[in-house]
Amino acid sequence: MKNKENNKGRIQLIIARTVAYIILIFLSFLCLFSFYMLIINSTRSNFQLQSGFTLLPKDHFFINLKNAWNDYSINIPRGMLNSFFIAACCSVLTTYFSALTAYGIHVYRFKLRRFAFYFIMAVMMIPPQVSAVGFIQLVYKLHLTNNYIPLIIPSIAAPVVFFYMKQYLESVLPMEMVEAARIDGSGEFYTFNHVVLPIMKPALAVQMIFSFVGSWNNYFIPALLLDKKELKTVPIMIAQLRSADYSKFDMGKVYMFILLAILPVMIVYIILSKAIIKGVTAGSVKG
């Protein structure tokens, strides 16, 4: 009897695994294909790119790399460093303060609690395009152009990240834990930083990745606020290559730079996605 059930279970498992692998392989193919095209395109010259699509790489990879690297209007390592600095600051600030805000609203009972929550929920619905124009004018008035402050500080207030943290806390944080910490004499900030944050590791890692990528690829606002060559970020430089004049226009360089620009984000992703998995062990403390 038990043997039979075991067998049935095993067959089910095999079927489930097969289905899972088929779906995963199909989706991975779709994802990898776009990536593959990017790599292929980075091996082709501008003229070759004009003639459309091909599956086979050409021999222009190192020439494109050299051209992109030596382009005097852009400075790739500098751009990457700038982008990295902004993206790292944004992702740390946005996750920390969103978690802090979410914790504040989730754990404490105060008069304006419901108001604060619904307020943030409401403003989350406003498309960013709406405030962009006013924001630019504000920055001009404050003479904060060519400065990273208006690109970094606003990330403290990210309604979407807040909402995620709030939902996450709701599903993982038992109030008993906070109470226990209080009984142990832990201060409120200490509890948050040393008890709650470790539990939230997977959530923090996820949102860090997302905000890092979002900031890394952000073009429009930085393009309007930064014009000093040494402050420019990767997307601005890519746009600059794309709008190069006809005599210097080189799509090969553009694809090469796009490819290079993906590498750092991928490394960050791989590092942080480990933290999502490690989070499981931290989470089990609460049992």
Added chain:
Amino acid sequence: MKTKRGSGVSYAKYGYLFILPFFIVYTFFTLIPQLMTFYYSLFENYRDGLTQIGPNFVGLKNYVTLFSPDNTGSIGILKYFGNTLILWVMGAVPQVVIALLLAVFFTSYRMNLKGQQFFKTVIYMPNLIMAAAFAMLFSTLFSNVGPVKQVLLAHDLIDKSFDFLTMKVPVRVLIALMNFLMWFGNTTILLMAGIQGIDQNMFEAAEIDGANSLQVFFRVTLPLLAPILVYTVITAMIGGLQMFDVPQVLTNGKGTPNRASMTMVMYLNNFLTTSKNYGMAGAVSVVLFLVSTGLSLFVYNSLSSQYKDTAHKRDQI
């Protein structure tokens, strides 16, 4: 949670303290510009070349214009709202369903899939490519002389006049597909983190009780994941209503054909780019804001009450 109300009171000031930085920064950098936008929706305020016209107070005139039939006889904003909904449903429904499925695959100890790290990395990769670059690749693939058309033509599956990038259904499908590819990995990771946060003892207990994987999924995973799932649905909805970059780049901002793939935010953008028409743009924003707030609060309340009910029942059992 209800029982803790009494003990929380003396800590109220920490509540304010914890949320203070958020509100200060938000008010300064975002709320003020937003309020200005809403305020300006009551004004005639745009640029004609370099000449600033207005702001002149015009009451609700911008809203009246917005809801009046345009040159083609239809009410623009309703049409674009409809387009947005269609495009969103086409992309977001598969996105959430597939992501949920993958998240379960990845987190299931019984499945114990090989090569997880590889798959997890690969499915997130499209999100790393900038929307503009992604659309560029798609345009080459599906252009009138692109490989996809050539292959389909060679097998007599389509007519010579078939054009992916200018026909209504193919354009919409491409937009949905691109949105799906760009965001399903993202959603999977979110849900995965949510499942990782669930107490493993719950799964073990369910298995000891003899539950099969479907039962575990519906009785344990789904209810406990509910808060994160609500988040996913709502943000996917907001993201959908604010859909902009993919259709903008793929159709060059035109919403081809016959504006059938023009979304609300693309419409909003039309007012902002050249004429800096803050009056009309403000009016579109207000409408968009009201619609999405209404929808989200509805979804939030109905889903939240549902999962709170089930959670309650589970506690009783």
Added chain:
Amino acid sequence: MKKLIALLLALVMVFALCACGAPKADSKTEGKVFNIYAWNEEFKGFFEKYYTVPEGVTVNWIITPSDNGAYQQKLDEALLNQASAAADDKVDLFLAEADYILKYVNSDATQDITKIGVTDFSNTYAYTVQAATDPNGVVKGVSFQCCPSALIYRRSIAQDVLGVSEPDEVQAKLDSWDKFNAVAADAKAKGYYMTASFAETYRPFSNNCTSAWVDADNKLQFDPQIEAWIAQTEDFIKNEYTLTAGIWDQEKNDQMFKDGKTMCFFGPAWYFNFCMGNAQDPEKGCSGDWAICEGPAAHFWGGTWLLAPAGTDNASMAADIMNTFINNEDVCSKLVSEENQFSNNQKVNAKFAEDPNYGNAFLGGQNDVALFSSMTSNIKWENHTIYDQLLNEGLQNNMQEFFKGQVDKETALKNFYNYVNETYPTIVTP
């Protein structure tokens, strides 16, 4: 506390005094920082090679790519804040393209360059000066290049269709739209396309409009030339004389290969020298099988103007730069010989036009400077408005849907009117 306030007040006053005092003290000497706004590096390259910056002046390039209209947005913001900007932050020179130059020329943001020292326009081409002249006849800028656009044809296909391939003979058979349309039918009969994009013939028509896009009451109107373009395109597409590809589409580019079936393209020097990559491909291309002639209507495409903003604190340096790029024969010669430009100096161009050794290999050795020189006097700059760029673009975009058969003509036009209402609220649509 009071002391602190007093100190602050004192500081503020010192600053205020400095701020007021600065321009007075410096009124004779010019600013030390020269800010140039541009959307790409083309002019920067020429500037750094051919212009000697006065000692002690730092040139600051503010380059904003034109993606999503970012360049104009940035420039507009700077120009509108020009009055309140610190001397070293003021715009001292900026670049604009033909398509939107009037937006700046017809505004108070630019100034009369004849008053700052640019007075000699005897060698520049007339249309380039007209383009930078406001309705009151005040000149606000100069172009450092001239971009007459020619009919670029495949010699071998012309030989097959027309029986001739030399520019003069081909021109004789294509010098009016009637002839052009008739030849299109002959080309089709031989299995060729006349053009590779429905948009190819737009500029030859639109540059010769006899009325502007809007009338005195700002009402949108269609010039007979625009109507003619629509009619011709409708006909061409119905008869398959052309493709429905856009002007930068790969489908059009593919037609530039050796095995391409298209006889005519349209474009200026920069187009065939830098943008016809497929034609120049060593294996699949057909370099040398090309030639240019004026075609059915004189027109131009592109060009970059240098404009002098009002309120610059470096007016004489701005003037000096302008003079260098239009009147310094040395520099203009180098633009032709080293940079493949058609310069905006008639004397210099004439020198190359008469040089029997000068020729372009891509065009089978034809002297393109000579042809362009003969064409330029026919180019008109008339009936332009500040709205041209996006009206031209919007019309083509919306009509393309009609040409491709997705909507009827009526709907395409109505969609165009919607576009106009959103883009330019002041224009009254039918």
